[in-house]
Amino acid sequence: MITELGHFALVLAFVVAIVQSVVPLVGAHKRWPGWMAVGEPAATTHLLLVGFSFAALTWAFVTSDFSLQLVTMNSHSAKPMIYKITGVWGNHEGSMLLWVLILALFGAMAAWFGGNLPPTLRARVLAVQGMVGVAFIAFTIFTSNPFIRLATPPFDGQDLNPLLQDPGLAFHPPFLYLGYVGLSICFSFAVAALLEGRVDAAWGRWVRPWTLAAWVFLTIGIALGSWWAYYELGWGGFWFWDPVENASFMPWLLAVALLHSAIVVEKREALKSWTILLAIIAFGFSLIGTFIVRSGLLTSVHAFATDPERGVFILLILAVFMGGALTLFAARASIMEARGVFGMASRESALVANNVLLAVSCMVVFVGTMWPMVAEMFFDRKLSVGPPFFDAAFTPFMVVLGAILPVGAIMPWKRARIGRAMRTLTPALILALSVGGLTWAMQTGNSLLGPVGLFLGAWLVSGAATDLWQRAGGTAGRLTRLPRADWGRAVAHSGFGVTILAIAGLLAWEQEDIRVVQEGESWEMAGFTLTLEEVRDLPFDPSEGRNYYSTMGFVSVARDGREIATLTPEKRNYPVARMPTTEAGIDYRVLRDVYVVLGDRQDDGGWAVRTYLKPLANWIWAGSALMALGGALSLSDRRYRVAAGARKTRAAPAAGVPAE
Numbered sequence: 001m002i003t004e005l006g007h008f009a010l011v012l013a014f015v016v017a018i019v020q021s022v023v024p025l026v027g028a029h030k031r032w033p034g035w036m037a038v039g040e041p042a043a044t045t046h047l048l049l050v051g052f053s054f055a056a057l058t059w060a061f062v063t064s065d066f067s068l069q070l071v072t073m074n075s076h077s078a079k080p081m082i083y084k085i086t087g088v089w090g091n092h093e094g095s096m097l098l099w100v101l102i103l104a105l106f107g108a109m110a111a112w113f114g115g116n117l118p119p120t121l122r123a124r125v126l127a128v129q130g131m132v133g134v135a136f137i138a139f140t141i142f143t144s145n146p147f148i149r150l151a152t153p154p155f156d157g158q159d160l161n162p163l164l165q166d167p168g169l170a171f172h173p174p175f176l177y178l179g180y181v182g183l184s185i186c187f188s189f190a191v192a193a194l195l196e197g198r199v200d201a202a203w204g205r206w207v208r209p210w211t212l213a214a215w216v217f218l219t220i221g222i223a224l225g226s227w228w229a230y231y232e233l234g235w236g237g238f239w240f241w242d243p244v245e246n247a248s249f250m251p252w253l254l255a256v257a258l259l260h261s262a263i264v265v266e267k268r269e270a271l272k273s274w275t276i277l278l279a280i281i282a283f284g285f286s287l288i289g290t291f292i293v294r295s296g297l298l299t300s301v302h303a304f305a306t307d308p309e310r311g312v313f314i315l316l317i318l319a320v321f322m323g324g325a326l327t328l329f330a331a332r333a334s335i336m337e338a339r340g341v342f343g344m345a346s347r348e349s350a351l352v353a354n355n356v357l358l359a360v361s362c363m364v365v366f367v368g369t370m371w372p373m374v375a376e377m378f379f380d381r382k383l384s385v386g387p388p389f390f391d392a393a394f395t396p397f398m399v400v401l402g403a404i405l406p407v408g409a410i411m412p413w414k415r416a417r418i419g420r421a422m423r424t425l426t427p428a429l430i431l432a433l434s435v436g437g438l439t440w441a442m443q444t445g446n447s448l449l450g451p452v453g454l455f456l457g458a459w460l461v462s463g464a465a466t467d468l469w470q471r472a473g474g475t476a477g478r479l480t481r482l483p484r485a486d487w488g489r490a491v492a493h494s495g496f497g498v499t500i501l502a503i504a505g506l507l508a509w510e511q512e513d514i515r516v517v518q519e520g521e522s523w524e525m526a527g528f529t530l531t532l533e534e535v536r537d538l539p540f541d542p543s544e545g546r547n548y549y550s551t552m553g554f555v556s557v558a559r560d561g562r563e564i565a566t567l568t569p570e571k572r573n574y575p576v577a578r579m580p581t582t583e584a585g586i587d588y589r590v591l592r593d594v595y596v597v598l599g600d601r602q603d604d605g606g607w608a609v610r611t612y613l614k615p616l617a618n619w620i621w622a623g624s625a626l627m628a629l630g631g632a633l634s635l636s637d638r639r640y641r642v643a644a645g646a647r648k649t650r651a652a653p654a655a656g657v658p659a660e
Contacts, residue, residue, distance in 0.1 A: 003068060006056025007147035010097075013049035013104070014137040016042055020107070020130030024123035028195075036119050039126035040111040046133060047101075047108040054101045057146050058088050067153040070094060070146045076159040076576050078542040086170040087160045092294060092310075093146035095173060099290075100136050102174075102181040106210075107133065110185055117206060124192035125185070132184050135317045143310050159576035162548070168228035172221055176248055179218025180286045183251055185210045186258065187283035190276045191325050194332045199272045204265030207279065209635055211262060215255040216631035222248055223624035234569075234582030234597045236512070236612050238620060241390040246369045247289030250362050254282040257358040260351045267413060268348055272336040273329075274355065280325045285362070287318040292369070343415040350408025354401065361397040365390065402456040402500055405493060406463020410470060424470060428462035443509070453504015460497025464490040484637040492630025499623030505616035516606040526613040528594060529558045533566075535598070535607060540575065548572045548581075553598040553607065557587055569598035569609075593617045 020042035027035025057070070061084050066072045074091045075084055089095045107129035114122045140146070163169075189207045193199045225245070230238040239245060261275040295311025342348035368385045375383045406428065411421045422429070436455030443450055468490045472478040513525045522531040538550040550572050557565040567585030574581070587594040592615045599608025 002056045002059055003065065003147055003149075006053040006060075007145075009049045009056070010053040010100075010137065010141060010147070013046055013053065013100075014134065014141060016046045016049060017104075017130050017133040017137055020046055021127050021134055023127075024130075025127035028120040028123040028127070031120070033119065036123035039123050039130075042130065043104075043107045043111040043126050046130070047104040050097075050101045050104045050137075054088075054097050057094060057097060058085060061085065061088050064157070066155075066157055067149055068146075069148045069150050072150060072154055072157045074160050075157040076547070077156050078547045078576070079159060079165070080542075080545045080547065082167070082170060083160055083165045086164070089173050090160050090164040090169075093140070093144045095177075096136070096140045096144045097146050098174065098177055099181055100133065100140055102177050103129070103133050103136060103184055106182055106185045107188075110188070110210075118196075121192055121196050124195050125188045128188040128191045129185060132188070132321065135321070139310075139313050139317065143313050157576075159547075159574060162572065162574040162577050162579045162581045163232065165547075165574075166228060166232050168224055168232065172224040172228060174221075175217050175224060176221030179214050179216075179221050179255075180248065180251060180289065182210065182214025182217060183255060183283045183286050186214065186279040187321075187325070190279035191328065193276065194325075194328045194335075197332065197335050199265070199276060199336050201266050201269050204262045204267075204269075204275065207275075208259065208262045208266065211255060211258050211279075212631050212635050215252070215259060216628050216635065218248065218252050218255060219624055219628045219631065222252060223621050223628070226624075227621050230617070231584055231586055232581075234584050236584075236595060236597070236610070236614075238506075238617070241365075241368070241387050243369050244289075244293055246365050247292045250365050250369075251282055251285045251289060253358050253362040253365070254278060254285055257355045257362075258282055260354050264348055264351050268342065269339040270342065270348060271352070271355075273333065276329060276336060278355075278359075280322070280329065284318065284322045285366075287314065287321070288366075290314055291318060342413070345411070345416045345418050347408060347411045347413050347416065350404060350411055353404055354408065357397045357401045361394055361401075364393045364397070368393065398500065399452070399456065402460055402497070405496070406459060406467070409463065409467050409489070409493065425463055425466055428459060428466045431462045432456075432459035447508060449504050450508030453508065454501050457497040457501025457504070460500065461494045464493040464497070467493075485634045488630045488632070488634030488637065490630070491633060492627045495623045495626025495628075495630055497623070498619055498626055502616040502619030502623055506614055506620070509615045511613040513611040515609060516602050516604070517609045518604075518606045521606075523611075525611050527559060528613070529561075530594075530596070530611060531556045531558070532607065532609065535601075547576070548574045551598070553585070553596075553609075555585060555596050555609075557594050565594070567594070567596050569596045571598055571600075588618060590618070591615060 020039060023035050023042070024039035027033070027038065059065075060068045060071050061075055062081070064071065064075060064077045064084070066075075070091060070093050071087075074087045074094070079087070083090075087094070089098045107126060110122070110125055110129060114125065117125070186207055189203070189210065193203050222245075225248070226238045229235075229240070258275065258278040261271050261278055264271040265275050291311060291314045294314060295308065368389050371385055372383045375381045406425055407418070407421050410424055411418075432455050435458040436451045439454045440448075440451040468479065468482065468486065471482055471486055511526045513523070515523060517523060517532045519532055519534050522529055524530075533554040533556055535551060535553045538546065538552055540546065540549050550570050552568050552570045555567045555569065556563050557567060565587040567587055569585035570583035572581045572583060573579075582597060585596040585598075592613060595612040595614050595617075597610040599610065601607055
């Protein structure tokens with residue numbers, strides 16, 4: 001009964017979303033307050049209905065209702081409860097319902113917290129958000145219905161993909177979707193501003209907190225996915241430039257560009273056209289990512305579905321929304337005339353350079369991701385574009401971005417002197433050069449990657465600290481009184497520096513050892529003594545949360561004759577899904593990880609064992625956490641949570657644009 005109610009609620013949400021799309025839009029055009037006011041209760045009702053539908057599906061998973069096809073295909077009665085819940089979005093249909101839920105959530109939040117918006121703009125934002133909701137609820141109902149019943153329910157289910165039965169991946173998709181889908185509200189603001197006929201400083205301030213929130217969630221989601229790949233897949237890496245990894249990374253890059261571009265609109269009323277275009281394209285890349293994951297066009301371990309019909313539907317959604325928005329963008333070009341002028345040396349110019357580097361790096365990732373498909377379709381050639389291409393083509397843009405970021409952050413608006421900015425940053429530059437030089441002196445025969453990476457990381461962190469110190473007027477007591485947005489920017493930039501430093505250090509100084517080891521045998525690796533004490537088989541025991549058979553190795557790690565850790569790498573076999581997985585044993589430390597993977601048993605009775613020394617590995621995720629924390633600090637600044645003042649909301653439409 002609850003399942004049927006959930007299905008009915010989803011259909012009813014589709015109807016409400018249509019009302020939300022049409023009535024406020026007509027009201028804004030006609031200036032009818034009553035019709036415009038419909039948007040707020042419609043957005044709230046839309047969220048409540050989709051929320052009930054999602055709760056009904058979750059209940060079906062929790063209670064193991066195998067009369068539901070989706071539960072049968074993605075759950076099992078012996079599965080731990082946490083994975084019964086995460087199984088809701090560990091599949092195509094359930095994840096699309098989560099997509100729709102988050103879409104409705106952002107629309108409702110725009111209604112709840114948009115009280116300072118002009119009524120016509122708020123009505124149009126909610127209407128555009130409702131249109132996106134209509135498209136994706138239709139996609140869910142007609143191509144990906146999660147509430148399909150089975151005529152003859154089985155005794156038990158087929159289990160969830162074992163790779164998804166992990167705490168890290170339990171939270172990865174919701175955070176990723178909050179970022180992915182959160183960019184829809186930026187798209188709605190952009191289209192609403194074009195319909196309104198006004199793009200000004202107030203619009204820049206309104207769109208920034210939404211972009212910031214989406215970027216923070218996307219940062220957390222990507223970091224969780226990277227961490228999961230590091231410890232769960234057993235291959236020893238944290239990023240493989242997989243098509244689905246790239247699908248989330250491209251919107252992240254454009255969201256960073258949009259954040260910085262919106263600052264220029266707010267402060268200087270410049271870059272209006274570019275900022276509107278970024279808001280449109282950022283959500284467009286979220287749709288492209290959805291298409292990549294769900295169309296079957298590109299294969300990946302992360303892909304949800306391989307149904308071409310679903311891919312065509314998503315492609316149609318992409319064409320309608322991107323085509324319509326870009327057409328409107330072209331038609332309204334006259335309203336986006338820039339007012340602020342600035343010199344070549346200014347903060348505005350630095351932010352333009354920032355945007356160009358981010359946009360071009362995004363296109364590099366896009367071309368590398370899509371080129372194998374293009375080559376096969378048009379040239380009948382099967383190509384593989386992997387990490388070597390992305391490392392060589394993408395890295396230079398990030399190096400240049402890291403080099404100019406501290407300088408741009410410290411320069412004044414409109415007109416600046418680079419020499420003065422560099423004099424302010426001289427201590428930071430000396431510190432960064434010292435770190436890079438010391439690293440170069442300590443390493444022997446290695447590449448420049450390590451010294452350059454540590455120089456850039458130290459440059460970014462010390463540059464952010466210098467920026468804070470300068471804003472405090474060189475007084476320690478004023479640091480605590482600085483706006484949270486200033487602290488947020490410094491923390492986020494420092495997080496970027498820490499991430500660059502960590503990636504460079506890991507790639508430059510990682511060590512690997514592969515060998516066959518007998519039980520009780522020891523071996524040396526990078527100054528550590530490792531001993532395979534024993535290998536033990538563990539039984540299938542759902543009562544202990546173990547819905548798999550396990551072959552677990554016990555590896556002691558010693559240094560200078562003192563044991564410092566015992567690692568337990570595993571090979572698991574899930575009997576229901578009939579799928580093996582590998583669990584790495586990792587000794588996490590501040591400056592390095594010792595990473596052990598247990599392989600197959602050999603003919604001589606020994607075991608294949610891979611061992612890695614991974615310097616600075618944890619700093620990658622610490623840097624990501626700092627970036628997200630910086631975004632959260634900025635978001636908590638009241639200036640960015642409250643819309644622009646009343647004088648902005650009552651500004652007249654731009655010249656040459658008639659009032660509707």
